[in-house]
Amino acid sequence: MPAGLVISAPASGVGKTTLTLALARAWRHRGLNVQCFKSGPDYIDPAFHAAATGRASVNVDSWAMDRATIAHLVSRGADADVVLAEGSMGLFDGVAARGVSGTGATADIAEMLGWPVVLVIDPSGQAQTAAAIAAGLRDYRPGMRLAGVVLNRIASPRHEALVRHALDGVGIAVFGALPRHAEISLPKRHLGLVQAEEQAEIGKLIDEAARFVAEHVDLDAVLRSAASWSPQPAANGLNVTPPGQRIALARDAAFSFVYPHMLEAWRAAGAEISTFSPLADEAPDKSADVCWLPGGYPELHAGTIAANDRFRSGLRAFAETRPVHGECGGYMVLGAGLTDADGIRHEMTGLLGLETSFAKRRMHLGYRLAALAAPMPGHQAGARLRGHEFHYSTILAQPDTPLAVVHDATGAVIAETGSRRDHATGTFFHLIAEDR
Incomplete structure (x- = not known):
């Protein structure tokens, strides 16, 4: 025992x-x-x-x-x-x-x-x-x-x-x-x-x-x-719907923040996950039906990401027909540009209009409860998602249609609503669970 x-x-x-x-x-x-x-x-x-x-x-x-x-x-x-x-x-x-x-x-x-x-x-x-x-x-x-x-x-x-x-x-x-x-x-x-x-x-x-x-x-x-301690396995498991059957997951030093229980739940529900490295200039698997860009440290690798044309063009081609979702750092990379700590702007993938900057850092930290105004991969409009936000970027522009109404743990509405445009969606929070 x-x-x-x-x-x-x-x-x-x-x-x-x-x-x-x-x-x-x-x-x-x-x-x-x-x-x-x-x-x-x-x-x-x-x-x-x-x-x-x-x-x-x-x-x-x-x-x-x-x-x-x-x-x-x-x-x-x-x-x-x-x-x-x-x-x-x-x-x-x-x-x-x-x-x-x-x-x-x-x-x-x-x-x-x-x-x-x-x-x-x-x-x-x-x-x-x-x-x-x-x-x-x-x-x-x-x-x-x-x-x-x-x-x-x-x-x-x-x-x-x-x-x-x-x-x-x-x-x-x-x-x-x-x-x-x-x-x-x-x-x-x-x-x-x-x-x-x-x-x-x-x-x-x-x-x-x-x-x-x-x-x-x-x-x-x-x-x-x-x-x-004598654990009693729960009968219902995790309440997680995979974002797709075949998921192309960005995975390297710039894209590494994804909760392990989410990946396990996707696999347990029958999803297949193939990883690719944007830093190695790799594009998502063309046979996948959804692409997921986790958070991480894109601000430390912004120049490399901006220069990796195979990754950027491959992601844009993927998004013409299939959903792409980004969390936090992944959301920033889906945007139009990212300004690094030295004040240098780097062009990102442009699937969303988001502009972020690390030149004037401001910490955003805390739990988030989001009510989706539109679907995102794995979740329908109206779903209530619980997650956590932690980053130092400043939003310079967030021009696209808001993805959700987002509240902090006190119930206050926050400005980081996430975005959606065509097949691309993104949030600043990392998804932990959907309310049952």
């Missing part, structure tokens, strides 16, 4: 991902089968989980998904020895308005699954106050159980002793204390961590993190704190 744990923290940037990867790899070295999940809408962490465990990881999200969908997704851990769900932001951080089954907070998933929480605490610049923070998190929400803490970025043995003594005084177990160790820092860029597939040395980095954590953390104590 699997043992389940949630890895969380009081805030972002404390070390959740590093600890999750290290625990997963360390237990795998011991011969255990480890399954990871990501709580919340982060696009990047599941690929790191897969690199650490050798098993695909998916997102579980209480704002966008109902309990049946979450149960279906986590049931893939039924054959594992240990199941780890990595949280997002702070333990209780979500949106103000409840979504389908919660606010998107990591605590929702911990309570829903009955898994205890291991907190990563960074007591830099403090000592006993770290115990007050941990105790406050433990007692904030009935129904959520705290297993213990791992201290990160400890300054000295004296610092560790002060913090441990305070935590012992409030009855909170300390599984270990990690000194600062720059060699296991994961590189970042403006949308978060640099993707796992872009890091040739990711395996060595995870191995070093596992070695370091095994040296300073009581792995057996952490494992004993996990909850035995």
